[in-house]
Amino acid sequence: MSNALNHAALPAPKLPLKTIEVRKGIVARGLTPLLSAAILIAALWQLRYLDVRGVIAMVPRSPLFWLLFAAGYLALPASEWVIYRRLWNLPPRGFLALLRKRISNEIIAGYSGELYFYAWARRHASLVGTPFGAIKDVSILSAVVANVCTLVLAAVSWQSLIALNLGTDAKVMIVSAASIALPSFVALVMRKRLFTLPRDELGRIAVIHLVRIVATTVFAAALWAVALPAAPLAWWLVLATLRLLVSRLPLLPNKDIVFAGLVAFTVGQASNVAAMLTMIAALWLVTHLLLGAALTAVELLNPEHNP
Secondary structure, three states, X not given: OHHHHHXXXXXXXXXXXXXXXXXXXXXXXXXXXXXXXXXXXXXXXXXXXXXXXXHHHHOOOOXXXXXXXXXXXXXXXXXXXXXXXXXXXXXXXXXXXXXXXXXXXXXXXXXXXXXXXXXXXXXXXXXXXXXXHHHHHHHHHHHHHHHHHHHXXXXXXXXHHHHOOOOOOHHHHHHHHHXXXXXXXXXXXXHHHHOOOOHHHHHHHHHHHHXXXXXXXXXXXXXXXXXXXXXXXXXXHHHHHHHHHHXXXXXXXXXXXXXXXXXXXXXXXXXXXXXXHHHHHHHHHHHHHHHHHHHHHHHHHOOOOOO
């Protein structure tokens, strides 16, 4: 009897775990090149509307401006690379796929980049088993953290927002804030059904998202201050809030252009602030178009060796 109990108390032998291989089907062969072609076509189509000379004439010559611009642009793919590096042991070439993911979201439609990255992950089956769950969790957490940051920043800059006289009263602003908070509240309540990653991993991902959002907001405000140092600090707080609000609009490409248009509508087309934001939005667009065209052209020309 004692021997039987001792035998039962022994831990179960650990079985070797094998990486789940994902079969390379129609998703791997057709979807990624199709999305890459869509990025290239959208980039070339939008490029014809851009006054490149006018944008260049407005750009500050300060190296600090370009350093902040590059940091703000690369913060999102860099933070996501850190996340997926931990989840999948993503190699350095995965950074380019995440960069194309961002560009797709910006010049085609929101969440088209997630579709592209899912197809890329399926094609690189040796990296992951089932990438959909991880991509879904990372995207949902990004939205939740961004919504919370938007609400916090809106609360901090509440008086300045009211002073802008946007044509809405306090009740409308409260309803708008509630509409932002509701999806995050639902996600937290249903987290056991929504998320597939372990709780500790979700916490780490949320922290990375928070650091990235705070960093990009600081980079954006510093970029504006370098481009237009005469504007008061309160302006940058209000603009950062409006920028986060615009970023929460789903399925909307070129959100920086929309943001610049909103500011121009609010403060007037002749405002120096509106002109500065239009210039920066145009720079974002040019960067999206040039990088998108270059990366996808390389991918289409070398489909078997692309990152």
